[in-house]
Amino acid sequence: MYNITIITGARPNFMKIAPIIHVLQSAISSGKSLDFRLVHTGQHYDKNMSGSFFEQLNIPKPHANLGCAGGTQAEQAANIMLAFEKELLNHKPNLVLVVGDVTSTLACTLVAKKLNVKVAHVEGGIRSGDMTMPEEVNRIVTDSIADYFFTTSQLANENLLTEGKKESQLFLVGNTMIDTLLKNKSQFKSPEVWDNLKLKPKSYIVLTMHRPANVDAERDLKAMLIEIIKETREVPIIFPAHPRTRKILLNLNIENERLHIIEPLSYLEFNYLVHHAKAVITDSGGITEEASIMNVPCLTLRNNTERPETIYLGTNELVGTNPKNLKSYLDRLFKGQWKQTQSIPFWDGNTAERIAEVIINKLMIK
Helix, strand or coil, rough: CCEEEEEEHHHHHHHHHHHHHHHHHHHHHCCCCEEEEEEECCCCCCCCHHHHHHHHHCCCCCCCCCCCCCCCHHHHHHHHHHHHHHHHCCCCCEEEECCCCCCCHHHHHHHHCCCEEEEEEEEECCCCCCCHHHHHHHHHHHHHHHCCECCCEEEEEHHHHHHHCCHHHHEECCHHHHHHHHHHHHHHCCCCCHHHHHCCCCCEEEEECCHHHHCCCCCHHHHHHHHHHCCCCCCCEEEEEHHHHHHCCCCCCCCCCCEEEEEECCHHHHHHHHCCCEEEEEEHHHHHHHHCCCCEEECCCCCCCCCHEEEEEECCEEECCCHHHHHHHHHHHHCCCCCCCCCCCCCCCCCCHHHHHHHHHHCCCC
């Protein structure tokens, strides 16, 4: 029996593991000699940041929840490592599967490798070149010691080859987040704010900001919000705020009848809003992927991106972190001059099947 431990911990992970679990469940039902154990580190514990995703995406209850919530990044990583070491000693698999670039990804990779367990990194090889981002540090360290890499693009493969990985370790499979998006698109449902504000398609903007570089300095965050309000004409701005961001927003005293700060939304509700939005303004890498596939204009409040395909082939533009940059992009948006998305190779809804095929036909026989 080939045993796989799948790691999840934070909101971005849930969309990435769901299709993999569903495909593995099908393989097991068809008689394949494999099994999996789902381990939730507990990095995100809020109902809307975690619980509702499991329900809506039909993710089974984790076999273990390590309960490692809160604290600084170092404290959280240390707590995850201590808890996951005990988990792995009690349930040692053939393979640990980590996804994305959150603290859980890095911490569990370190533990697995120290216990001589092979690690496969889903979404390996993507790079922003910005070492001030915790996610970039997580990616680079994870990829430096992982054994196998399921990649989203040829550029990710090239990054890994440049860093010394072998072609035999790399598997270009696509993007599991898009598997989840396409599978669930017909089930998107309107959130309360849709009816409460009587929103109409293409008549509002969705805003998300959570990165420390954008939200930790109150003065900078306030300047960005003021500019967004100023340059978005008369359309409502819907801002589902991360709990951490919401605390900072309370100190800013920005009140505007068009700015609606709401609680985080479930997966199906949030993507309903994005799907029908005039545009998305965000600093999230994952949202740029989803917006591009849904052909929704996306303005990214960052100076770099680890997902360049969303710019070359998608609807994303890098606006940067200077609020004054917004005007020219929003002028273009309101003039109806935004680019249309093109086909992104392997982002077709079949990524999880390709991952399972590699595991069954290549990794299980090693």
